[in-house]
Amino acid sequence: MNDSRGGVSPDMLGRAKHVITTKVDILLLGSGGREHAMLKKLAESPRVGKLWVAPGNGGMLQMAEKADVDPNDPEAVATFAKEHHIRLVVIGPEAPLVAGVADAVRAAHIPCFGPSADAAQMEGSKEFAKKVMEKAGVPTAAWKAFTDQAACEGYVRELGGPCVVKADGLAAGKGVVVAQSTDEALAAVRSCFEGAFGEAGSTVVVEEMLKGPECSLLALTDGKALVPLAASQDHKRALDGDLGPNTGGMGVYSPVPIVTEEELDQMAEIERRVLAELHHEGIDYRGCLYGGFMLTKDGPKVLEFNARFGDPETQVVLSRMEADLLDVFLACDDGTLMNEPIDWKEKWAVSVVLTSAGYPGSYEKGKRITGIEDAEALDGVIVYHAGDALAEDGSLVTSGGRVLDVTALGDTFEAARDLAYKACDLIDFEGKTYRSDIGLRALRGRGAWEV
Ligand code: AMP
Ligand code: GLY
DSSP, X not given: OOOOOTTOOHHHHSSOXXXXXXXXXXXXXXXXXXXXXXXXXXXXXXXXXXXXXXXXXXXXXXXXXXXXXXXXXXXXHHHHHHHTTOSEEEEOSHHHHHHTHHHXXXXXXXXXXXXXXXXXXXXXXXXXXXXXXXXXTOOBOOEEEESOHXXXXXXXXXXXXXXXXXXXXXXXXXXXXXXXSXXXXXXXXXXXXXXXXXXXXXXXXXXOOOOSOEEEEEEEESSSOEEEOOOBEEOOEEETTTEEEEOSOSEEEESOTTOOHHHHHHHHHHHHHHHHHHHHTTOOOOEEEEEEEEEETTEEEEEEEESSOOTTHHHHHHXXXXXXXXXXXXXXXXXXXXXXXXXXXXXXXXXXEEEOTTTTSOOOOOOBOBXXXXXXXXXXXXXXXXSEEEOTTSOEEEOSSEEEEEEEEESSHHHHHHHHHHHHHHOBOTTOBOOSOTTHHHHHOGGGGOO
């Protein structure tokens, strides 16, 4: 199977396994489909003890207890973890990482999955990430950063055509505009400097526009070893045919049939060079390094780095992972990752995101969800909960834009895709919206991106 081969090198397989004899109570921070997928995978480990979540979602709260703690408050998380004898804190989203939650938890001598605030700048500042890439000599789009609006507008006019405008800081996935014209780019620059993204937009990065299929390569690292996970491909645009505005991700599959072995090696090598550069700068990166790549005619080029697992990439990657996720997370924290082999199920995974009508714009909440049990009764289907909540009567209602990630495993890509859509049909809530073409382009082969 065309897969990332990370985790199967002989020296990784030969060594002693991580041994934990006592049960490990876990606090998992976050509330998306990514966190539900992590929680389900962690729960498979025989050594998992009590599961806590903050804040969690409808699906997560069916299997874990809610921790009354602000996930973005480093000291509060560390104190909660100490008081409740938590032996592993897992950080799903970027905001707690950038806020320094991992630092506070580790300072309290509690194992943590997720990088320090220093390391999380790879996601928290696009300018920081670009500088690291430049120093590491890895391929990425040509770029310039500006804190002055007039200078930035001057540069956009000088480029005189398509370009990409990015708010430097965290903007919940909304800070990037792929502008087809100078006017569109200028409007994006103005909106950043006029405060659309607050402080995150006070520095603006302008980039050359790259062309090609995208590919996500998530990798685990303990600061020294880097183990690439299986490659995956997200669908960022809201509408069929890759039209409409960018979203957090509308559907995903893994592995990626159109990616070559050579490209997989190149992407992993890029990540290793970035990790080595961070190490050289005295930054100890432990957790998931997520490389977002464009597979250009000149080879893979980096679009962005994230300091966490992808959402919805995690849903397909962890559905196929054979390894014990608890072992893997603890190994990332304590520097023994090399001891952890990672194998993959010989299956294809496709996940379709069911959203509330209107997403990524405004949408209504509180709609009753039905049919999840019927969908999961299909062999090979897992429904990860994202933007949902438990109503007082215990029923599930919508509470976010991306509501459910309907995920299917199959022996072929087509089988997994067909099964995912069959399961989507069985689930219902008012305003249920989804793309009907997840994976369709990949089925047509690499040529489908040549237009
Ligand atoms: P980012 O958050 O930087 O990954 O950007 C979000 C999305 O914008 C990416 O997944 C791409 O679809 C698109 N994008 C970002 N940078 C570029 C670029 N240099 N060229 C073309 N598309 C881009
Ligand atoms: N799926 C895109 C992300 O997690 O950033």
